[in-house]
Amino acid sequence: MKANEKKLVILAALVFAALVLFRLVPWAQAYYVEGQNEIARLERQIDRYRNLIEETGRWMEREESMRERVAGLDAWVFKGSTPPLIASSVQQELRKAGVASNVSVRSLSAPRYEYTDGWLRVNQQMTFTIDQDNILKFLNLLEQTRPRLLVTEFSISRNRREYTGNITVTGFSKLPGAKG
């Protein structure tokens, strides 16, 4: 082998060594780590499935329970084609509960809308006066209202013989095209 050829061979060996050191080794390391991660992922997945199999009975019970809960939920939801109509329904239900428990409505504020994924939340505030004896009745009526009015804020203070109160309730309505 001539000197020039030897030099070329040494140069090629150096290039190869550099390639191995800077490309092949990091690649191999990354490939190995990738494999280890995949193993860890599969092990986690298997553990998850194993637990799932062990908990099949629990999931069956949970599904039954959920179905029972959900069956009545449709009645909790306000129906309406537009948010103002829904807000009107919320106001009506609130007023009905008030009338039924001898609440004197002093004012109703403008409804406040909150949009989330698939839902419209209508917040309605009302100020009122009420006798002490009717407070619990009013609150119980709200609890029983269908569609449901959920109390977000409630305050009441005694002013001489009567109580002045302020309540904010929230009604839920599904947005058109929402999930489910």
Next chain:
Amino acid sequence: MKLPLPLLESFAPRDLGARLLDLYRAGTRADLIRRTDYSLVVFEDTLIDTESGASREIVASEGLSRPEAIAAAAGAMLAEKDREVPVLLLLPATAFVATAYAMTNLSEKMIRSALKLQAHSLLPGFVGDLLLGLDASAPEGMALWLPAATADSFFNAFRQQGLFLAGIMPRTLAVIDPQAQVPDLVVSDNDSSHCTLMHCHRGVIRSLHSISRRDLAQEEFSRQWQELSEASQLPESRTLTQVSDWTGLRQKVSGHLPYSFLPAGSEQAGRRLEQQKNRRILGAAALAVLLLLCVPFMANWLKIRQLEALSANFVENSAEARSRQEAVFAMENEWGELLSYPDQDVAALLLSLNAVIESSLISFAINKGVVDIQGYAQDPAFLVEQLAAREEFYDVTQSGRVSGGNSSARGDSFGIRMNLANIDFKSYDAKYPARNEASQAGLR
């Protein structure tokens, strides 16, 4: 530099390279001799394969040297065989020159070096390079010499026949076994032209005498030879006088390394063989390293395959549970926002407070789980303690100034703030964040 230990001194760095080279060469020689597959004996005008017993006449013709004639016979004999394999050629002892030596207290290397230095004074008739055959493990014995040109002529002649001549050795040594139980053996090797007497002790040639048949015709020489023969008689002796003694050997002769002469070409071939062997070893080592490096990846691959199979099995077995779970998640996804809206049961809360405060509340307010109450109590601090002890409240604190009332019967006025347990609007708002109202104007 004086090294502290004699052993280390003997391996001084300046000698180490030379010693390693010697070891390498010795290894190559030994490997080459060990590899010989054919041992061919030259007996008069016959070439004999000691293993098969096959023989072939060495035809001398004009223009053909003796080595060429022998090589031609070997070529004809091994025509059907694998010609790449190394051949050991066993020549009559008279083809070699023997000199006695006695060098006590010298190392093997020193004996060899000393003899090489004395070669041309010992054998002034030879002008060319001489190859030395010697077992220097003994301080005295016989050194054999063969002109390098002779060895090369044999090598080249064999190469012309497409044969590889690995080494040349005196044929008399063919019947010597260095490992034999009886240490001493005398071999009388005679043919039509010469008589040879060789005395070996554990494979080391102690004496070697040869005489031509023509000289034996003289009475004085005959008498001397007779005396020598009688003096050399030992219980163990072997006599080889005819072709049948060689054809009857029926074994491949292993070369005695110390007395095997390797032509330069053979040594080169040996080195090539060694390099090939080294390359093979390196290749195998590289392959082994590569396989070793692949082990973690293969282990990963096997583990992944195994886990995938296991996972597929679990997927199949968990179909029922998954479908139930998916149904639950779908319902939670659909109704979760409504279901998980914090339900503040204000009526129950008022009843609960009433049990503690006994109708002395002036005001009550609840806003997203935070309750503020004001009223009168005989001992507001005790009231705070009472409320804090109830599990439906936490973070119970006085929020207003405590002051004495107009009537001692009503007690002191107080303001208390507390949080309702199980009511967490912050988490709910974070989970179901409300978007900007204006962006949904189109829905109104």
